Amino acid sequence: xxAAPETIDQLRSVTDExxxxxxxxxIDADVAPKGLSEDIVRFISAKKGEPEWLLEWRLxxxxxxxxxxxxxxxxxxxAPIDYQDAYYYSAPKIGDGPxxxxxxxxxxxxxxxxxxxxxxxxxWLAGVAVDAVFDSVSVATTYKxxxxxxxxxxxxxxxxxKNHPDLVRKYIGSVVPYTDNYFATLNSAVFTDGSxxxxxxxxxxxxxxxxxxxxxxxxxxxFERTLIIAExxxxxSYLEGCTAPQRDENQLHAAVVELVALDDAEIKYSTVQNWYxxxxxxxxxxxxxxxxxxxxxxxxSKVSWTQVETGSAITWKYPSCxxxxxxxxxxxxxxxxxxxxxxxxTGTKMIHLGRNTRSTIISKGISAGRADNTYRGLVRIQPKAxxxxxYTQCDSLLIGDKCGAHTVPYIESRNPSAKVExxxxxxxxxxxxxxxxxxxxxxxxxxxxxxxxxxxxxxxxHLPMEFAVEAQKLVGISLEGSVG
Amino acid sequence: xxxxxxxxxxxxxxxxxxxxxxxxxIDKGEVHAIMGPNGAGKSTLSYVIAxxxxxxxxxxxxxxxxxDLHELEPDxxxxxxxxxxxxxPVEIPGVTNTTFLKTALNSLRKSRGxxxxxxxxxxKFVREKAKPLGIGDDMLKRAVNVGFSGGEKKRNEIxxxxxxxxxxxxxxxxxxxxxxxxxxxxxxxxxxxxxxDNATLLITHYQRLLDYIVPDRVHVLADGRIVKSGGKELAxxxxxxxxxxxxxxxxA
Numbered sequence: 114x115x116a117a118p119e120t121i122d123q124l125r126s127v128t129d130e131x132x133x134x135x136x137x138x139x140i141d142a143d144v145a146p147k148g149l150s151e152d153i154v155r156f157i158s159a160k161k162g163e164p165e166w167l168l169e170w171r172l173x174x175x176x177x178x179x180x181x182x183x184x185x186x187x188x189x190x191x192a193p194i195d196y197q198d199a200y201y202y203s204a205p206k207i208g209d210g211p212x213x214x215x216x217x218x219x220x221x222x223x224x225x226x227x228x229x230x231x232x233x234x235x236x237w238l239a240g241v242a243v244d245a246v247f248d249s250v251s252v253a254t255t256y257k258x259x260x261x262x263x264x265x266x267x268x269x270x271x272x273x274x275k276n277h278p279d280l281v282r283k284y285i286g287s288v289v290p291y292t293d294n295y296f297a298t299l300n301s302a303v304f305t306d307g308s309x310x311x312x313x314x315x316x317x318x319x320x321x322x323x324x325x326x327x328x329x330x331x332x333x334x335x336f337e338r339t340l341i342i343a344e345x346x347x348x349x350s351y352l353e354g355c356t357a358p359q360r361d362e363n364q365l366h367a368a369v370v371e372l373v374a375l376d377d378a379e380i381k382y383s384t385v386q387n388w389y390x391x392x393x394x395x396x397x398x399x400x401x402x403x404x405x406x407x408x409x410x411x412x413x414s415k416v417s418w419t420q421v422e423t424g425s426a427i428t429w430k431y432p433s434c435x436x437x438x439x440x441x442x443x444x445x446x447x448x449x450x451x452x453x454x455x456x457x458x459t460g461t462k463m464i465h466l467g468r469n470t471r472s473t474i475i476s477k478g479i480s481a482g483r484a485d486n487t488y489r490g491l492v493r494i495q496p497k498a499x500x501x502x503x504y505t506q507c508d509s510l511l512i513g514d515k516c517g518a519h520t521v522p523y524i525e526s527r528n529p530s531a532k533v534e535x536x537x538x539x540x541x542x543x544x545x546x547x548x549x550x551x552x553x554x555x556x557x558x559x560x561x562x563x564x565x566x567x568x569x570x571x572x573x574x575h576l577p578m579e580f581a582v583e584a585q586k587l588v589g590i591s592l593e594g595s596v597g
Numbered sequence: 598x599x600x601x602x603x604x605x606x607x608x609x610x611x612x613x614x615x616x617x618x619x620x621x622x623i624d625k626g627e628v629h630a631i632m633g634p635n636g637a638g639k640s641t642l643s644y645v646i647a648x649x650x651x652x653x654x655x656x657x658x659x660x661x662x663x664x665d666l667h668e669l670e671p672d673x674x675x676x677x678x679x680x681x682x683x684x685x686p687v688e689i690p691g692v693t694n695t696t697f698l699k700t701a702l703n704s705l706r707k708s709r710g711x712x713x714x715x716x717x718x719x720x721k722f723v724r725e726k727a728k729p730l731g732i733g734d735d736m737l738k739r740a741v742n743v744g745f746s747g748g749e750k751k752r753n754e755i756x757x758x759x760x761x762x763x764x765x766x767x768x769x770x771x772x773x774x775x776x777x778x779x780x781x782x783x784x785x786x787x788x789x790x791x792x793x794d795n796a797t798l799l800i801t802h803y804q805r806l807l808d809y810i811v812p813d814r815v816h817v818l819a820d821g822r823i824v825k826s827g828g829k830e831l832a833x834x835x836x837x838x839x840x841x842x843x844x845x846x847x848x849a
Contacts, residue, residue, distance in 0.1 A: 543687075544650070545687045546689055548649055548650070548687075549686070549689070550689070552675055552681050552683075554672055554675035554676050554702075554704035554705045555672055555704050556672050556704075557670075559700070559704065560672075563692055563697070563700060566692070567690055567691030569691070570692075571691070
């Protein structure tokens with residue numbers, strides 16, 4: 114990608130900082146008592162002024178969660194998590210919530226500016242609308258008016274519950290039911306905020322929609338829930354970015370994202386995940402347990418997941434597509450980088466139900482330091498998925514001799530007409546390549562960044578322009594100190 | 598003062614002595630050729646000048662433009678104006694030739710305190726450099742050396758040389774694997790870059806490259822030592838008589 118040299122400049126400008134988003138914003142917050150109980154669930158629901166049906170749904174989820182056990186099947190070493198030793202709700206004190214950007218606490222605006230996400234519309238990249246989620250609540254959403262002209266709803270999920278309850282009620286939990294898995298169930302009980310997007314029939318969103326998640330408060334979990342509905346023939350590209358302060362204790366992030374694509378609709382969902390990864394000895398960092406799933410319900414619908422995962426101490430994440438509509442298409446493009454003591458177990462699930470459904474999986478895992486990086490993916494062809502096609506390519510790159518790369522593909526085909534391909538490679542970053550780049554004047558870290566960005570190119574080129582440069586820069590930063 | 602001055606250079610690779618006391622001085626404006634049989638230490642000399650890991654200098658020193666290279670990392674040597682055209686250019690999948698060249702050039706410019714070229718300025722610049730080498734936009738857009746033929750790889754090295762404009766270019770067996778047409782293109786490229794402020798060190802096994810790039814001095818390297826030096830006619834003599842006359846040294 115042509116942006117790489119710019120990338121390297123930016124990389125240079127931050128090489129002294131290991132994790133430049135590690136600062137804390139000092140702000141008054143409205144915090145729920147520590148711990149998790151039915152009372153806390155009621156507290157969150159009451160804080161948000163939710164209708165009875167949603168409280169009931171949360172309570173059902175909470176009761177189901179009490180009966181569940183944390184999954185053990187991933188290749189992750191996780192210290193036991195004390196769910197009673199965390200706060201489940203923390204909101205910056207903003208009275209009844211800001212009516213406009215002028216009412217948002219300047220300290221919060223400053224925080225986002227430091228993160229490179231100015232929330233004042235005129236300063237932000239033209240053509241990107243942003244929903245900013247700070248700890249448990251959405252603090253600002255930009256370009257609402259412009260989007261409303263098109264009939265697009267882009268707001269926090271809390272606002273959607275208030276203003277569009279029928280839509281929320283119809284679709285929430287319809288892709289990821291509240292009983293789905295341990296972390297999704299926990300999220301269903303205590304989710305605090307997140308984004309809501311509704312694209313009406315036949316509308317192409319005129320701009321990229323984006324949510325920027327920021328964990329600030331100490332000992333606080335972030336449980337956001339995002340719901341995107343693309344009606345017949347509509348199109349939206351949605352971006353998500355994440356950062357958190359640098360702290361010695363682990364913090365929990367358990368999000369749920371549900372996408373629904375109806376006939377001929379297309380959703381492009383991109384993530385650049387850069388939660389605090391912990392220090393080089395594995396102290397601190399975010400535990401990132403995320404359930405992301407898309408239902409391609411309509412015929413000819415398409416969902417494309419692109420993720421660049423560079424942060425978090427632990428990443429447990431499998432953005433998936435249920436290809437229900439005939440001719441529907443699912444794509445998964447992933448870069449996962451683990452350095453130092455980071456662990457990632459990530460991949461996708463492509464469930465082919467409809468006829469002539471197609472899926473593509475391109476996964477690039479980069480492992481450095483003492484990190485472990487696992488691709489885990491499922492391709493399932495159901496009996497009625499006549500003519501289904503899948504192509505999977507998993508490439509792993511190792512830097513140094515103390516890290517691990519693992520590929521665990523599950524392939525289940527119940528239809529003889531289906532074609533499923535899987536290719537996998539594992540390589541080491543070569544001393545020849547490094548020397549060649551350095552002989553041309555690149556520092557060792559710039560050389561690693563360039564080589565790894567080349568390795569990831571097939572994935573990076575699926576990112577929207579606005580994110581591509583940031584993502585390339587992150588690749589370099591997250592691999593600092595991995596050679597030499 | 599010579600641009601490159603090598604004094605009594607001893608180098609071991611995995612504890613095995615390869616270079617056993619090299620003395621060599623190259624002035625600005627000169628082209629020197631180092632010839633020698635396989636295993637004489639020619640590539641070792643090029644790598645040790647460029648600063649590759651695994652080549653241990655046990656005695657002597659290399660001065661480049663008055664600086665002791667021993668203190669400098671490979672990228673610092675490149676920024677100081679040293680270029681090595683590789684015998685086996687390395688593939689870098691996913692990184693386009695243009696991106697690679699632009700990144701490299703801007704690294705060098707930055708180290709010299711010069712402003713960086715933006716994408717448009719660079720494209721114009723690189724096209725001018727690429728044209729005489731028969732390198733078109735398609736080759737600039739391809740990933741560095743990936744799927745290149747032997748001749749394309751060597752031309753690509755010369756393109757990098759032309760873009761980076763070093764003070765000293767070391768060409769390690771740049772003629773190997775080239776047919777006569779490709780050899781001429783490469784040689785013309787090198788000749789075009791010759792100037793009063795730079796110098797070239799050609800490392801080659803065969804004399805034929807020297808028909809096209811005429812050296813000021815020719816040195817014969819055998820068994821880790823320069824056993825004979827002379828003018829361009831020495832190359833012809835070697836062509837006629839072969840390296841057998843130095844085989845006594847080579848047998849060691």
